[in-house]
Amino acid sequence: MSQKFFIDSLPPFTVKLLALFQKDKSSFLPDFYLTGGTALSLLLGHRESEDLDWFSPKNFDPVKLQSQLLKLGNLSRVELEENTLNAYLNEVKVQFLGYPYPLLGSLATWGNIKISSLLDIACTKVLTIGVRGSKKDFVDLYFLLKQFSLEELFTALAKKYRRVDYNQPHILKALVYFVNADSQPMPRMHQQIDWAKIKKEIIGKVKAIKL
Structure with a gap:
């Protein structure tokens, strides 16, 4: 059974840029995979997402990657670090990491x-919320918890980030810390859900978890 992608969940300018990546024959793309909120929106179709986050298991030269991206359009606000490129490509925020x-x-x-x-996105999302959870992150977590239990996610987290010294009790507290997210706008949703319900569902899942 072929994977369904919810392309309509993305704004037109992001779809247009992805089409350029689809046509591009550069050698860098096979080393990267799309992840983050936009990848999740493509897989679930739950909300609109526009940024493109690309991860690579390999080391890469950000200066060389910059020259390759310039062939695809207008590259601006470029920030380069070791194994990292942050920029806007044709006005779409992109990250290569x-x-x-x-x-x-x-x-x-x-x-x-x-x-x-979905499982890898979920693991990264939980770790992200442990550092700083935005409203978009909590929205994503709500929909991911329809796919996985928190117990499953923490088991997966231990496998994926076994070399990371993360604090599990801290992450559990962060999963129900909504103070900063409360004041942020809701993302444009394709599957309607109330923010209060999202918080209630996540709080219930955290209270019920048995690790």
């Missing part, structure tokens, strides 16, 4: 674009 953590699920393929699995 060396990410040495193992993939737990199989990559989906959309043409020549590889897309992270």
Whole structure:
């Protein structure tokens, strides 16, 4: 059974840029996979997302990557660090990041674009919320918790980030810390859900978890 992608969940300018990546024959793309909120929106179709986050298990030269991206359009606000490139490509925010953590699920393929699995996105999302949870992150977590239990996610987290010294009790507290997210706008939703219900559901899941 072929994977369904919710392309309509993305704004037109992001779809247009992804089409350029689809047509591009550069050698860098096979080393990266799409992840983050936009990858999740492609897989679930729950909300609009526009940024493109690309991870690679390999080290890469950001200066060389910059020259390759320039062939695809207007590249601006470029920030380069070791194994990292942040920029706007044709006004779409893009990130390319060396990410040495193992993939737990199989990559989906959309043409020549590889897309992270729901499980890997979920693990990264939980870790992100542990540092700083935005409203978009909590919205994503709500929908991911329809796919996985928190117990499953923490088991997967231990496998994926076994080399990371994360604090599990702290993450559990962060999963129900909504103070900063409360004042942020809701993302444009394709599956309607109330913010109060999202918080209630997540709080209930955290209270019920048995680790």
